[in-house]
Amino acid sequence: MTLYCPMPQMDFDVITMGHGSGGLLTHRLLQSGVFDLFKNDHLDQQHDGAIFNLSGPVAFSTDSYVISPIFFRGGNIGELAVNGSVNDLAMCGAIPKFLSLAFILEEGLRMEEFWEILVSIKTASEVAGVQIVTGDTKVVEKGKGDKIFINTSGIGVIHPQANISFNRVKPGDKIIVSGNIATHGVAILSQRKGLEFETSMESDTAPLNGIVKNLLDTIGTDVHFMRDPTRGGVATVMNEMTGQCKLGIDLTQKDIPTLEEVDGACEMLGLDPLYVANEGIFISVIKATRADEALQTLRQHPLGRNAAIIGEVTAQHAGQVVLTSKIGGRRVVNYLTGEQLPRIC
Amino acid sequence: MKYLSEYRDRDLVQQYLRQIHVVTTHPWTVMEICGGQTHSLVKNGILEMLPKQITMVHGPGCPVCVTPLGIIDEAIELALRQNVILCSFGDMLRVPGSSKSLLEAKAMGGDVRIVYSPLQAVKLAQDNPDKEVVFFAVGFETTAPANALSVVHAQKMGVSNYSILASHVLVPPAMEAILSDPESKIDAFLAAGHVCTIMGLYEYFPIAEKYRVPIVVTGFEPVDLLQGILMAVTQLERGEAKVENQYARVVQREGNKLAQETIHQVFDVSDRAWRGIGSIPASGYEVNEVYKHYNARTKFQLAMKDVPENSTCISGAIMKGLKKPFQCSNFGTKCKPEHPLGAPMVSSEGACAAYYAYANESNVSLQET
Numbered sequence: 275m276t277l278y279c280p281m282p283q284m285d286f287d288v289i290t291m292g293h294g295s296g297g298l299l300t301h302r303l304l305q306s307g308v309f310d311l312f313k314n315d316h317l318d319q320q321h322d323g324a325i326f327n328l329s330g331p332v333a334f335s336t337d338s339y340v341i342s343p344i345f346f347r348g349g350n351i352g353e354l355a356v357n358g359s360v361n362d363l364a365m366c367g368a369i370p371k372f373l374s375l376a377f378i379l380e381e382g383l384r385m386e387e388f389w390e391i392l393v394s395i396k397t398a399s400e401v402a403g404v405q406i407v408t409g410d411t412k413v414v415e416k417g418k419g420d421k422i423f424i425n426t427s428g429i430g431v432i433h434p435q436a437n438i439s440f441n442r443v444k445p446g447d448k449i450i451v452s453g454n455i456a457t458h459g460v461a462i463l464s465q466r467k468g469l470e471f472e473t474s475m476e477s478d479t480a481p482l483n484g485i486v487k488n489l490l491d492t493i494g495t496d497v498h499f500m501r502d503p504t505r506g507g508v509a510t511v512m513n514e515m516t517g518q519c520k521l522g523i524d525l526t527q528k529d530i531p532t533l534e535e536v537d538g539a540c541e542m543l544g545l546d547p548l549y550v551a552n553e554g555i556f557i558s559v560i561k562a563t564r565a566d567e568a569l570q571t572l573r574q575h576p577l578g579r580n581a582a583i584i585g586e587v588t589a590q591h592a593g594q595v596v597l598t599s600k601i602g603g604r605r606v607v608n609y610l611t612g613e614q615l616p617r618i619c
Numbered sequence: 620m621k622y623l624s625e626y627r628d629r630d631l632v633q634q635y636l637r638q639i640h641v642v643t644t645h646p647w648t649v650m651e652i653c654g655g656q657t658h659s660l661v662k663n664g665i666l667e668m669l670p671k672q673i674t675m676v677h678g679p680g681c682p683v684c685v686t687p688l689g690i691i692d693e694a695i696e697l698a699l700r701q702n703v704i705l706c707s708f709g710d711m712l713r714v715p716g717s718s719k720s721l722l723e724a725k726a727m728g729g730d731v732r733i734v735y736s737p738l739q740a741v742k743l744a745q746d747n748p749d750k751e752v753v754f755f756a757v758g759f760e761t762t763a764p765a766n767a768l769s770v771v772h773a774q775k776m777g778v779s780n781y782s783i784l785a786s787h788v789l790v791p792p793a794m795e796a797i798l799s800d801p802e803s804k805i806d807a808f809l810a811a812g813h814v815c816t817i818m819g820l821y822e823y824f825p826i827a828e829k830y831r832v833p834i835v836v837t838g839f840e841p842v843d844l845l846q847g848i849l850m851a852v853t854q855l856e857r858g859e860a861k862v863e864n865q866y867a868r869v870v871q872r873e874g875n876k877l878a879q880e881t882i883h884q885v886f887d888v889s890d891r892a893w894r895g896i897g898s899i900p901a902s903g904y905e906v907n908e909v910y911k912h913y914n915a916r917t918k919f920q921l922a923m924k925d926v927p928e929n930s931t932c933i934s935g936a937i938m939k940g941l942k943k944p945f946q947c948s949n950f951g952t953k954c955k956p957e958h959p960l961g962a963p964m965v966s967s968e969g970a971c972a973a974y975y976a977y978a979n980e981s982n983v984s985l986q987e988t
Contacts, residue, residue, distance in 0.1 A: 534620055537620050537623075538620060541620070541623065598664075599662070599664050600627050600629060600663075601628075601629050601632040601663055601664075601665070601841045602629055602632065602633070602668070603663045603665050603667065603668055603841075604664045604667070605661065605662060605663070605664045605977040605978075606976070606977055606978055608975070608976050608977070611713075611955070611956035
């Protein structure tokens with residue numbers, strides 16, 4: 275998603291140590307790059323922090339973004355940084371309201387790239403309906419970073435019908451994934467240096483607060499649990515759940531939605547889609563009797579068209595995730611040790 | 620996915636399973652050679668679908684697993700040298716040497732890069748003329764042609780700052796070593812489809828004849844594996860010992876001649892130590908005299924040390940098919956993928972790691988919860 279927004283006149287073509295000095299360069303960069311672009315009542319105060327009123331229970335979350343490459347098909351690090359914190363809040367059953375935004379810039383980052391990221395952040399925050407109300411910018415020497423690192427923290431107000439907790443997961447609950455898995459991870463891998471392969475696959479990064487709100491509006495407290503399967507993928511989330519709930523999970527491989535291109539790339543690289551990172555999807559655990567209704571609700575939203583019931587919670591094999599393979603065999607899906615690394619042959 | 624989904628077809632799988640159940644009248648022990656086959660058997664849950672009389676044992680065909688500690692130490696030593704870029708396939712990085720892994724060497728400042736083809740490493744050498752680029756050439760006969768080709772290509776392009784640290788192992792001598800073990804219980808082999816794609820079938824005829832053992836060259840998908848098992852068991856039930864080719868859609872009888880020529884252009888057959896098994900005569904490839912300037916061992920005057928293995932590890936017995944991973948007291952306790960004590964736990968294709976990752980719920984007590 276891009277928004278045309280011309281870059282203001284900057285003193286330098288690249289970020290220099292001076293932009294992080296706290297002096298005039300910092301001031302100019304923040305004035306034109308941040309305050310003018312993200313303009314809102316809170317930011318206009320230019321205070322050390324943001325002051326606002328909230329009522330009722332709130333959710334608070336933070337995440338850092340260090341992705342490489344910083345620009346990829348379907349998005350960039352800026353959009354990811356907004357959607358990431360928005361989605362973390364949404365998974366708590368919250369309606370995201372405010373974000374903080376902190377940059378660690380590496381000396382030499384091209385000003386045009388920084389501007390493009392800033393514009394993406396603005397667009398993404400508008401789409402998600404959140405305001406950026408406080409932030410920070412630091413610059414590190416060349417070689418001490420990787421172009422740009424971003425941290426966002428977010429605050430949201432809990433949806434009146436939400437009650438999301440591991441403790442609410444019960445045997446018989448259905449596990450629903452809101453869309454195709456592994457798309458983001460494979461799209462990023464396909465553009466990593468040394469591994470470029472031809473594909474039109476795009477990252478599916480998106481703010482999930484809209485689709486989550488629809489789900490909570492309809493299904494309410496029968497949504498027992500939600501989690502976005504980012505790093506570590508679906509398998510890791512499932513294992514975290516079985517660990518916390520002391521229950522088992524049965525997954526059915528044939529019901530897990532993936533793009534054919536993703537399957538192909540995973541075959542080639544020796545990766546298991548269950549462990550590949552995701553962005554624009556989430557997993558919900560729904561009371562069995564409401565699962566079909568939840569599925570229909572998700573499918574009515576543009577981000578949920580490929581939603582599917584992929585398994586259920588069981589009192590059997592507590593603490594373990596068991597997958598019925600496409601050919602009908604059964605096996606455990608465990609945590610991954612470290613990163614998935616491409617195989618020799 | 621075309622050309623893959625057909626080999627994962629549930630109905631076809633059931634059909635083969637029924638046939639296997641019908642032909643099997645005796646207990647048989649069948650070894651699949653290749654780690655990729657082990658992985659597929661366990662990942663798809665095939666082992667528990669087979670008749671109880673059929674015991675699958677998991678062979679030494681995981682190149683990462685059988686690379687001796689001494690060679691990993693050589694790679695780490697190179698990676699930590701100031702002017703060296705060490706390139707490797709991804710799954711070698713996590714394997715611990717005697718004190719650390721390549722991943723740790725990277726974290727300590729070593730320039731370690733994951734590549735997907737040895738030609739990428741040659742390109743890296745061209746792009747970094749002031750550095751020495753070493754490719755960690757690990758694998759069976761399958762990866763040997765591409766690794767050999769990288770040396771030929773480097774010479775042709777006049778790239779002198781490129782070399783390979785060869786750690787190539789060969790399947791037929793390992794099969795003979797396993798069969799010669801008096802304790803061996805192997806009745807039949809599923810030979811590795813990819814290895815035979817390069818080398819063809821000829822090396823296997825004398826083994827089948829000498830040891831009276833059926834050898835079925837087999838692919839990696841569920842239908843391939845079940846068809847391979849059916850062919851092997853059918854031979855056993857009839858008292859035959861032939862070399863058969865299940866993977867005929869890929870493997871030709873004479874193999875890939877051009878690939879074989881490239882291997883022989885660059886490599887000589889040499890004695891080799893196998894992690895967990897020990898030294899096997901004429902079971903590896905080393906860069907020959909003609910291309911010695913591309914041999915990292917010569918270039919950097921490395922002397923491979925004989926590093927002892929953990930004494931409580933039973934990997935030799937596992938890779939020879941004498942024991943199952945669950946029969947090891949260290950499995951899942953002292954020995955885990957993050958702290959492997961021996962060869963079959965180090966790569967996801969090793970038998971112990973495959974069992975650890977995918978073992979079914981009847982083995983719950985052996986898994987971490």
